[in-house]
Amino acid sequence: DTEVTQTPKHLVMGMTNKKSLKCEQHMGHRAMYWYKQKAKKPPELMFVYSYEKLSINESVPSRFSPECPNSSLLNLHLHALQPEDSALYLCASSQERNTEAFFGQGTRLTVV
Amino acid sequence: AQKVTQAQTEISVVEKEDVTLDCVYETRDTTYYLFWYKQPPSGELVFLIRRNSFDEQNEISGRYSWNFQKSTSSFNFTITASQVVDSAVYFCALRNAGGTSYGKLTFGQGTILTVHP
Numbered sequence: 750d751t752e753v754t755q756t757p758k759h760l761v762m763g764m765t766n767k768k769s770l771k772c773e774q775h776m777g778h779r780a781m782y783w784y785k786q787k788a789k790k791p792p793e794l795m796f797v798y799s800y801e802k803l804s805i806n807e808s809v810p811s812r813f814s815p816e817c818p819n820s821s822l823l824n825l826h827l828h829a830l831q832p833e834d835s836a837l838y839l840c841a842s843s844q845e846r847n848t849e850a851f852f853g854q855g856t857r858l859t860v861v
Numbered sequence: 862a863q864k865v866t867q868a869q870t871e872i873s874v875v876e877k878e879d880v881t882l883d884c885v886y887e888t889r890d891t892t893y894y895l896f897w898y899k900q901p902p903s904g905e906l907v908f909l910i911r912r913n914s915f916d917e918q919n920e921i922s923g924r925y926s927w928n929f930q931k932s933t934s935s936f937n938f939t940i941t942a943s944q945v946v947d948s949a950v951y952f953c954a955l956r957n958a959g960g961t962s963y964g965k966l967t968f969g970q971g972t973i974l975t976v977h978p
C-alpha cells in the first residue's frame with residue numbers, strides 16, 4: 750500500500766480564518782513533506798520532517814505552521830493567509846530522505 | 862546549487878507514437894538520486910522511477926524506459942506506443958544525498974504530454 754491520504758480535498762477560506770490541512774500515511778515512512786504547487790509550475794518544497802523533527806523549513810512565512818504529532822500524521826496549520834497563497838498543497842512521505850517520495854492527491858486551497 | 866532542466870514545455874503526439882522526454886540535471890554532489898513523476902489532471906504526483914547516481918544501468922518497465930547517462934548529466938524517459946492515458950505532466954527531479962537540503966526534491970519545470978487518439 751503506497752497511499753498518502755490528504756484531507757480536505759478542497760478548501761475555501763477567508764483571510765481571517767484559521768484552518769488545518771491533514772496528511773496521513775501508514776507505510777512506516779520516517780520522512781514527511783509539504784509542497785506547494787501553483788498552476789503550471791512544479792511543486793515547491795515548504796517543509797521536511799524526519800523522524801518527527803522539522804529538518805527543513807524553506808523560509809516559509811509564519812502564517813503556515815507545520816506540525817508532526819506522530820510518525821503517521823502531518824498537519825499544516827493556516828492562519829491569516831493571502832489570496833496569493835491559493836494553490837495545490839501536496840503532502841508526501843518516504844522511507845528515508847533519500848528514497849522515493851509518495852504523494853497524496855493534494856488539497857486545492859482557495860483564499861478569498 | 863542543484864538544477865533540473867526539462868527543455869520541452871509541451872509535446873503533442875498521436876496514439877501509438879513513441880515519445881522521449883528529456884531531462885538534464887546539474888549538481889556538485891557525487892552521490893545523488895534522480896526521479897520521474899507523472900501528474901495527471903487529478904493532481905496526485907505518481908512515482909515512476911528512482912535512479913541512484915552510482916547505477917547507470919538503463920531500465921525498462923513495460924512501455925516505459927529510462928536512459929541515464931552520467932557523462933551528459935541526462936536522464937531521459939521514453940514512452941513506447943503512447944496511449945491517451947499517458948497524457949499528463951511529467952516531472953524529472955533530483956535529490957542530493959546529504960547536507961542542509963537533505964531530503965529536498967528539486968523539480969524540473971515539467972513537460973506537458975498530450976496523446977491524441
